Amino acid sequence: KKPAGAPESWLARPVTKVGVVGAGLMASQLALLFLRRLEVPVVISDLDEERVAKGIGYVHAELDKLLAKKRIKPDQVNRYRALLSGTTEHADYADCDFVIEAVFEELAVKKEVFASLEKHVSPECVLATNTSSLSVTQMAADLEHPERVIGFHFFNPVAVLPLLEVIRGTATDDETAATALGVAKSLKKNAVLVQDAPAFVVNRLLIRTTAVITKAVDDGTPIEVADAALRPLGLPMPPFVLLQLVGPAVALHVTETLHAAFGDRYPVSANLEALVAAKKPGVYDLTPEGKPYVSDETRAL
Ligand code: 3HC
Numbered sequence: 001k002k003p004a005g006a007p008e009s010w011l012a013r014p015v016t017k018v019g020v021v022g023a024g025l026m027a028s029q030l031a032l033l034f035l036r037r038l039e040v041p042v043v044i045s046d047l048d049e050e051r052v053a054k055g056i057g058y059v060h061a062e063l064d065k066l067l068a069k070k071r072i073k074p075d076q077v078n079r080y081r082a083l084l085s086g087t088t089e090h091a092d093y094a095d096c097d098f099v100i101e102a103v104f105e106e107l108a109v110k111k112e113v114f115a116s117l118e119k120h121v122s123p124e125c126v127l128a129t130n131t132s133s134l135s136v137t138q139m140a141a142d143l144e145h146p147e148r149v150i151g152f153h154f155f156n157p158v159a160v161l162p163l164l165e166v167i168r169g170t171a172t173d174d175e176t177a178a179t180a181l182g183v184a185k186s187l188k189k190n191a192v193l194v195q196d197a198p199a200f201v202v203n204r205l206l207i208r209t210t211a212v213i214t215k216a217v218d219d220g221t222p223i224e225v226a227d228a229a230l231r232p233l234g235l236p237m238p239p240f241v242l243l244q245l246v247g248p249a250v251a252l253h254v255t256e257t258l259h260a261a262f263g264d265r266y267p268v269s270a271n272l273e274a275l276v277a278a279k280k281p282g283v284y285d286l287t288p289e290g291k292p293y294v295s296d297e298t299r300a301l
Contacts, residue, residue: 023055214269
């Protein structure tokens, strides 16, 4: 079914090669999804060879798991492996029709990536962003072709969660939106067209919850108590396990965007700030007071 407000699907341009910029948590999941659903060549890049190899390693390992579960056949594994290539050069995106970025969640970084890509790709190539909260309109503003930029916001784990927020910036044209929605359909995602507002729709709710709960824990409520108190809501994961899944740095960035837009309705947790400032990889690491931010009990839930 066509999402409400969607342009005519015949405006969509064909997508025969896909680029993924970034090879981190979301980017490598995206590369796998595009390979499996579109079955076209996928190029993945990052700042250095090591990160690219890690992203490709993730895709290979996930393909092996799918093979072990008999979800895919050996010839598919070989085909998908052959369709995937890695690079550190944006020039290798030259013949892509659709490039999605999932790099560091900062406007200046994302703008730089798009400006660099624009030097290499055709004017019709869609530039999509997997941003969690940043303005798609601002991201496109200084480009030569802002009409080809669109938000394509996936949810973690990408392979499992069916929702995809598609965000039109003020300059996004119908051809770009139709192409992106065509891609969403091929990916078998439920696309919803949402406004370009801080954190769009889903994270505006999710981060409101996360922000309030992390603040309650900062104020002294033990994590187990907070998680147990929220259990009757029937959430698929306890809030702190979800925070780990999303990643503390991403959660903090989205909270900061919302805090800037809406003030104290989105409080910023001091513990979360400290954790990210200390470059700790996850909420299981220690708080400045030396306590685990998420206990083993919560982790096991
Ligand atoms: N990657 C790939 N597949 C995964 C996975 C992962 N990280 N986690 C789980 N799966 C798969 C499992 O392999 C399993 O597949 P199978 O049926 O083929 O064996 C399937 O998902 C179900 O897994 P389980 O039975 O182990 O687990 P659950 O039934 O508990 O479901 C869950 C797992 C779907 C992750 C569920 O806990 C859930 O929905 N959690 C909430 C996730 C959520 O809210 N995500 C949104 C985060 S917000 C976001 O990403 C936006 C960003 O901008 C911040």
